[in-house]
Amino acid sequence: MASVKHLLKTTQNLENAELKQFQQNLEEDHECISKSEMENADTIKTVDKMVTCFGRDEAVKIMVGILRKINQNELAEQLENEHKQVIELENLLKPHKTNMKKKAEHIFEGHKETYTDLKAVYTELFITEGDMTDVNQEHEILKIDDALKTQKSQDKPIKCEDIFNELRKKNEKKIVLTKGVAGIGKTFSVHKFILDWAEGKTSQDIDCVFLLPFREINMIKNRQISFHEFLLRFYPELKDLEKSQLYTESKLAFIFDGLDESRLPLNFNSRSLNTVEERSSVDVLFTNLVKGNLLPSALVWVTSRPAAANQIPARYVGLFTEVRGFTDQQKEQYFRKSIREKTLADRIISHIKTSRSLYIMCHIPVFCWITATVLQHILIRSSEEKISTTLTEMYIHFLLIQMNMKNQKSEKCGIDVGKDTEFTGMIAEIFKKENGLYEKVFSFVHLSVQEFLAAVHVFICYLNKNMRELQFFFEDSQSSIKFHELTKSATDKAMQSKRGHLDLFLRFLMGISLESSQNLLEGLITQTQDTTESIRQTTEYIKQLQNNNITDEAAVNLFYCLLELKDHSLYEEIQSYLSSDEHPGRKLSSSMCTVLTSVLLMSEKVLDEFNPKRFTSSQADYKRLIPAVRCCRKALFDGCGFDETCCETVSSALQLSDSHLTELELSNNHLQDSGVKLIYDGLKSPNSKLEMLRLSRCKLTAQSCESLSSALQSSNSVLRELDLSNNDLQDSGVMLLSEGLKSPNSKLEMLRLSTCNLTAQSCGSLSSVLKSSNSVLRELDLSNNDLQDSGVMLLSEGLKSPNCQLEILR
Template sequence: MARENTNDFLLEALEDLTLDMFEKFKYKLSYIDYDEMANISKYLLKKANDPVKLADYICDHYGADLAVDVAIYVLERINQRDTAAKLKQEKAKGKGTSVTDYKMKYREHVQKNYHWIKDMNACIGETVALNSRYTRLVLVSGHHHEKKKEHEITAVGRRHAEIMQEQMNSSISISDLFKPDRDRQAPKTVVILGAAGIGKTMTVRKILLDWASERLYRQFDYVFYIHFWEGNLLKAEGSLTDMITKCCPSDNPPGDLEETRKNFLLVIDGFDKLRFSLDRPQNDLCSDPWEVKPVEIILSSLFRKILLPECSLLILTRPAALQKLQQCLVCERSAEILGFSEVDKEEYFHKFFENKEEGRKAFQFVKGNEMVFTMCLVPIMCWIVCTVIKQQLESGEDLAQTAKTITEIYLLYVSILLKSLSSKLKQNLHIILKRLCCLPADGIWQQRVLFVEEAIKEFLLNQTDTLPLFLNESTLQKGIACGSAYSFIHLSVQEFFASLFYVIKDDGETRDKQEDPKRDVKKLLENYANSRHDFMLTVWFLSGLLNKERRNALEKETGCKMSPEIKEELLMWLQTSQKSALAVNAEKRAMIHDLEACHSLYETQDESFVKTVLGYFIGLYLRDINFTQLDQTVLSFCIKKWPKLESLVVGYCSFISEDHEERSDQQPAKLLHLKQIKAGNPVNFVHEDPNEDSGVNKYRPVIRSVGVGYPGVCLCETST
């Protein structure tokens, strides 16, 4: 509907109102929250002292297309039904607009729908402009080599950043997806793959907004978005036109649908959520977009190019549904979303935190936690981390002292993934989760991150319920062959689920085929202590899952009972294992020689448990460690909880400050020794500092956080 017509219709309706009703209309308009959009400001409504101004403000705020709908909505709610009915009639007359007008109207409709996004924790009326938050994702085409995929899954920190940078150097743009190939043939069917939470739906919203703004895919007259997390709820029968109509303003499809079929794009999101088979006999398929058929036949006909063969398709799916998709579709081009590169992560942080200094501080802080920073390649993880830090900054908390543990962050990540499960699957979540956790547990023992389909079947995993959410399917090249393999988005996620395997109580439901990879927690800890350093993160997660509050929340969310015996076994191991803590020195004094033990204790956030473990020791002896910001936080935590700390020896170690990158020319600190002094003596810090830029200088901020004010401890320089 053209702007001039809309203004005329609105003006006529508003002029029909009495003065009292006009004021009542404005009052109702101030808080209607129409279609979850922001309301017109009360300041503007106060200025709108006549129908002309108010009609202009409504059109400006809601756009020509929605303005009449909003007015009808308000009129009906102030019991001006005759005026509302008259306005509806005028609107119906205006439907006979030209094709050009309709295309413009449709673009305006798309812009209104996709201009704003809502965060998952947003309150009513809280929205964010999509363009102010959207950050580019690394998008690659082609297949991975098996070894390259393994490196991508297992790398952390700097190495992972380098791999993502390599991928970014050969990445493609969203705008390239429908460009002609070397033979000058533009693809008609494109598939975008991406793991759960990787940004597929946000990418679609950006595509739609940019198309509506004429910045992308200008070759298409229309772009229609069908998302099948709603498509699953469609009635048993319908037509393709029914699906398209739901995308259109006022449920009014374009009159030139048949004529423009060559020039429109259907974007289909959530293919992996379809719960029916698309393998239909040829004679069941249909070619008429208006023909009413079961939804699975409509989709099968569309994918096989029987229905609207000239239209273009853009399909988004989780990788685990790839095989199902290949059975019913000939894909001419595919690409995979890998997530954020390091540069993209930094950009996201700065966009999330409107305050530039807060964004910089938050980004530097997260970089100090290598594992969490690596997993921030996933946009949903980035959002979780930013949200948590923002809440801490707003409440004036010290990030180093109140930071979430790695376990807490991963629990939030998994919790958000679980929310997307259907109510039916949630009823059996405890069974699904037990089966799922057997796979990563077996994987860490076998040092395997890629799982073939036989392994999936071995653990009784059902592709339609578990694989699309937690596992990704990749087509990998190995020699001259090409095959499929499944993996978690990153090794750290696999290790998290492996730790769940040991914590979830086994009631016998999954014991048939799962005996082979089953290892009791004692065997896990013993192997970690003796030679399997690669179990480190699994042990950290295991420790973190012993926290009572987290355990109770996990039981409530998943329906799985947690094993209480694990806590005692971990306590016994921490107090007796040479690896975890205990090297007994020449004077038969129990000393902790391993920072990893401190990490395990920090993950628990259980003061009583930590004091019980540390009460067995009188000191900590650490050498040749490059302390990250996380290491410094862990060290501070343990010292503050230590019941009878007599000495802390930190030799030839370097410390990275919050505001500085690690420097290659940084010199290690001299051997520094915290030792017991008589009660009542002041705490003194004595050290030489010949070079302000040396490692000793880097050491200062750490000692301030872990030593100053700690009774009975002082810092002295000792000979080496």
């Protein structure tokens, strides 16, 4: 709140004695402020307490009154005048705040005629601080395996309303940059921030917030314009406001949404601008605002898809965040909010959960909307419980639903419905020419829709023998091709892409080729073709590739291609590997190890025991299998060549709400202390169910004992068995462990410390544990250590204690 800074400035102008006199009057005159609260309060705490108790305006009145009472009339008059100016400015800005509220409170979900009340459907998204390293190397398409990545233990969730608060903790002179794939909820987050601000709920230290979508900025990109003129183009209600009031007296926040849609030629070495009156091209205005040359006290927030985020140099970014979409709990919240009828919502949620691949993909909010649209349409019209679950069938139904509405919608939007606009029902937003700023802009609901329509187009071109349109897939000109030749070429092209931009297209192309899909598209596809033999050859080609050492991303995508083709043979083979207690007949290839992990993560099956050595003997492949730790009760990763990066995966698995892991064997791996520190994050989680942990021969020192001791002292730890043998823990490590063992929270019953370079000093530490009334230790292994007689004597003292529960000592 603008007046708060004036309250603070006023108190800071008081001498120490004057401040004490002010505080004394404050506590004497007002019951809600106690003497103890004012006793050591500085100016910031004093002002905070006043604003909390009285509100801003009343706090100003009270401060003015007390200042006059203690003969600080000049300060009182100055504060009164400053507050009047703030009130006057706020009144002038009220139309803008109302305008921003209108912009933010409704957001489009699908077609423009059905804007949705943001409050009704908004579901909190998972946003976390990200890393600007290699921001342009991520896959831009909706990838199931991305959603399978578990949350890192160090990830700290950030609420959208706290974006600028987090920036202040780092460097307010720089900007916030938020990345996220298409449809993940970046624009929703921006609108929620603006709505909360406009309604006076959060960020009230900001006087003016401006939403500036790059899609609209593109319309004036070639004009020479001053920053003030630029702002008035978007917000003409500010035209009567004096520039000094807006740019000097106000705290401003600019939100630039959708950098990936920008057509501005960004050059951060362009000329400097220092005033809002100086004219330049729009790209120069933007870069100078980001660099802090223009309006250096303003807050700036830019959102972007990953591939475009690196257009902003890292040196100008104070806070880099990533929108990760919905967690499993948030998915269900979204469906219940957007589908008001409880019975229908229950049926849809239940159906989505039966298709794990669809359920996982719903971490992207736009896909939640597409799924809800399709399933509501099908279930309302039919009581049939068995519904199509492939990705392609879901998008075909979505296309058909939209096409059924296209004539009515197109007439309303002023689009000429003709041959070239057959898919207008799929178009997300249409900007009509308005006030000379907008022109018609067409964009897809989500990038995946574009991939789907591309696959439909390619299949129609194949049916019509339109080879010119298919030249991308064939180097040599051909008069005709077989369908399996097309899918083979498309598969090869997709596998060559480092960023996987053809992965989803390939899945759709496979799915559309099925006879059932062609029948659904009847009317759009004027002729159908029996592709049975081509599909058989395509599946054989994919299976051959799966036996080669292809990339992990390609392996998973090809597996989903088979599912789109309704070929479940590979899936069933993997299930047989998992269900059999016997050693499989053959080792899995690297790509098949990746697929096996993917299958486990997709299914809701929990294995009693998972031993990677049943499937492969390659250490590189063991690492591909470690994510499966979240799908089993007992995991045996002894001597698998693991390092600390694998511990991060383990730690994340322990923190999951549906964690099942109770026994973990990690002995004979190069984990080191850094790896154990990561595991500690998992052990202290309230979700951890781990009871047995074996870390023998893992290159550990006393530092690991510090982490494990802290874990034993956590009220959440359920660890009962710990093997630390054959590590260089030394006496200092045992001393640290003993502190944990004496904790009333420790549940550890068995501890193995064989061959850990221990002396009699360790016996003294452990003896104190045995004497503790909190210890539940029943089994202790100290073999192969240089304890000597003095150590045994120290231990015997603990063994005599009435509190000792030890039953086995080695």
